[in-house]
Amino acid sequence: MSILKNAADVLRLFGADCTDLTVSEVTTRLDMPKANASRLLKAMREAGMLETIGDTRRHRPGRLMLDLAAAFRRSSGLIGRASEVMSEVGLRFGHTGYITLRVGREVTAVADFPGTNALRVVSNIGRRLPAAMSATGRSLLARLTDEEVRALYEGDTALDVLLEKLSEVRTTGYATSSQEATPGVDSIAIAVADPATDEAVSLCIVYPHAVVDQSGHNEMLAALAAGATRIAEELGDTGFVTPKI
Structure with missing residues (x-):
């Protein structure tokens, strides 16, 4: 061993x-x-x-x-459905998209969909980020109960702040980040799960902070929310919170 x-x-x-x-x-x-x-x-x-x-x-x-990585992606019906959504959203807006998994306190992108715009965020597939400090991580952590989050982050001095942020995610149904993980980059993330496999992923679109206004943000959020909602309905994800636009 x-x-x-x-x-x-x-x-x-x-x-x-x-x-x-x-x-x-x-x-x-x-x-x-x-x-x-x-x-x-x-x-x-x-x-x-x-x-x-x-x-x-x-x-x-x-x-x-x-x-093995390819076999993992093919074996997951959830990742397959999420890939279809991110392909559609990426093609429509030209910004980079990710599908992310959480392991403990970290999140890792397992699939990416490079943007087509002249000014776009480059791929970060394989990059591990603290879940508490990214939109994808918070969207996934919000699916846990407060008790589960407390156990995961026992002893963390920023736990109370994190719990407040997760409460907001549970209310709105999505998480956002503005120049947090990467300077000059904003993101929108929505988590969805497959109850049959107890697997959850975050669908995320990232874009340059300087080129997207509030209207553009809302339009991307609506498209991402529509795709995630479709997945949740197909898989029977009762823990999914329909994003409030």
Whole structure:
């Protein structure tokens, strides 16, 4: 079990801000003896979990991980439905869209839909963000009860502020962010779930703060809300709150 845990720890190091790793970097970041790190990365290469980049000593996720990610997305009816909505919304407005999952206190984009506008937000797929500090995270956290949020954020000094924000999300049915996770970028996020699989995702559209006025914001919110509501009705998501435009 130890080697599986160590392999998982290595894979968790990868993200938007870390696309490749050396043995030395793994040694430092995981506080692991260099000989152990070298053997671990070698075993992961042989299993297809990692591959080296050309003739360098740098490692990146292997083809096996790409196949698993694709299989995960295909296996989820919720992600499939969410992808249809985000494709429609992205095509209509030209801004970048995401589908995001929450794991503990973090959220990660598992699918993105790049915008077509000349001025647009670039992809951040794979980037992990604190759930409490992003619209996607708050839209998903709002589906929890206050007691569940308190247990998740036990000891956090900003818990009361977070609970107030989540109460607002539960009332309006959506979450917003203005230049919070990324300077100059705003976002709108709506969470929806599949009761059959106990899976929840957040549908999010991000756009440059300087180019969208309140009217444009409301128009995108309405389109995103219509798509999320359709998903909730199809899947029987009784915890879904119809967004108030």
